[in-house]
Amino acid sequence: MSPSALSSALLAVAAITLVHAQPDPADPTPLVDKHYAYPSGIPYQVDYNTAALRGPQVGYNICNSTTENQSSMCQTSFVNHIDDFCLWAPPQPNSTIGDTEGQEVAWCTKPGHGTRLIPAGALQGVQLIKTPNYIQIAGFIDQTQINIAADDYGGELDPHGADLRGNPLGGLMYSNAFPSNGGNNASYQQVIDWTNFMGGGGFCMKVCDPAGQNQQALCQNIYDRLGCAYNAPNNAQKGVFEVCDGDDMSPVGVYTTGGATSTYFQPPESLGPITTVPYTATPAPSSNCVTYTSAALYTGQPTPSGATTSSSGASGAKSTASSTNSGASPAKTGGAATMGVSLGAGLVGVVFAMAFLS
Numbered sequence: 001m002s003p004s005a006l007s008s009a010l011l012a013v014a015a016i017t018l019v020h021a022q023p024d025p026a027d028p029t030p031l032v033d034k035h036y037a038y039p040s041g042i043p044y045q046v047d048y049n050t051a052a053l054r055g056p057q058v059g060y061n062i063c064n065s066t067t068e069n070q071s072s073m074c075q076t077s078f079v080n081h082i083d084d085f086c087l088w089a090p091p092q093p094n095s096t097i098g099d100t101e102g103q104e105v106a107w108c109t110k111p112g113h114g115t116r117l118i119p120a121g122a123l124q125g126v127q128l129i130k131t132p133n134y135i136q137i138a139g140f141i142d143q144t145q146i147n148i149a150a151d152d153y154g155g156e157l158d159p160h161g162a163d164l165r166g167n168p169l170g171g172l173m174y175s176n177a178f179p180s181n182g183g184n185n186a187s188y189q190q191v192i193d194w195t196n197f198m199g200g201g202g203f204c205m206k207v208c209d210p211a212g213q214n215q216q217a218l219c220q221n222i223y224d225r226l227g228c229a230y231n232a233p234n235n236a237q238k239g240v241f242e243v244c245d246g247d248d249m250s251p252v253g254v255y256t257t258g259g260a261t262s263t264y265f266q267p268p269e270s271l272g273p274i275t276t277v278p279y280t281a282t283p284a285p286s287s288n289c290v291t292y293t294s295a296a297l298y299t300g301q302p303t304p305s306g307a308t309t310s311s312s313g314a315s316g317a318k319s320t321a322s323s324t325n326s327g328a329s330p331a332k333t334g335g336a337a338t339m340g341v342s343l344g345a346g347l348v349g350v351v352f353a354m355a356f357l358s
Helices: 003-020 227-231 347-356
Strands: 076-081 084-089 105-108 123-130 134-141 155-157 172-175 194-199 202-208 241-246 254-257 260-263 286-292
Touching: 076 105, 084 194, 084 202, 194 227, 202 227
Parallel strands: 076 172, 123 241
Antiparallel strands: 076 084, 084 105, 123 134, 134 202, 155 194, 194 202, 241 286, 254 260
């Protein structure tokens, strides 16, 4: 599509975002405008206002060795590499994302962040894609090991929300892996725009480079009913753990038909379930994939409750010559596509996404 057509489409998306979000009068500063250097500038709580409509955040943001345990209420998260990332999930067992979206805490793959740890064997396949402007992680998980009810098809966590205070409230995100960081793993940048879908036995996380281009469009947060299939098209597969280079995807909702660029907006839930979408999202091209085993990646994790740990293949990394074809359907390649909707919130409306979780 032409740059002018894409620019117009992105402006339309931005306008819709502003219309739907209304700041809480008691805490009018949006979470995305609260910037803190890591670790010295982080306050104990980012969102502490007891007069706010949803109350203050349930956890804290200063996290260290004293807070690192399976009861941690740390709400500072990280996305660095395939062996070092966090997901947002509930603090209490057998919870749904829809009921706890403002309360989620960080669950991480390795010690050192002051958070809870994802139990050994819970991750069942992970694909990390590094593009010029964002990092995307998608995969499969035994979600009961991170307190998500087995039958919950989940939802979206993001730094916005209807009151712009974020879900979870006060949740911060950092990374040391963006190109703009110059390879300095000791220095963390705050991620302003990100999205994380959890549920249905799958997950996807996209974090946009704060120094990159189109971060608000590439990490859009207004398509929460479309799940990973549209927000983070991917080729994650069970039993496969890989890191690839990739191109940026087209912004969610923006598509081209017959040479004309259009923008799709999901309808409000009051209009009923979503039964059709005018285009099919496909993963952007990827290459230079390197595969690993879970045993080589994830160490120091706690034993899962009521489950046995497992790993596959030989240890170490293996380069693959194959590239991902952008025309391949996620349904055919086994891509993770969390539906982004909790039980009772209109499962029929996103039933098309079920095919991606086989």
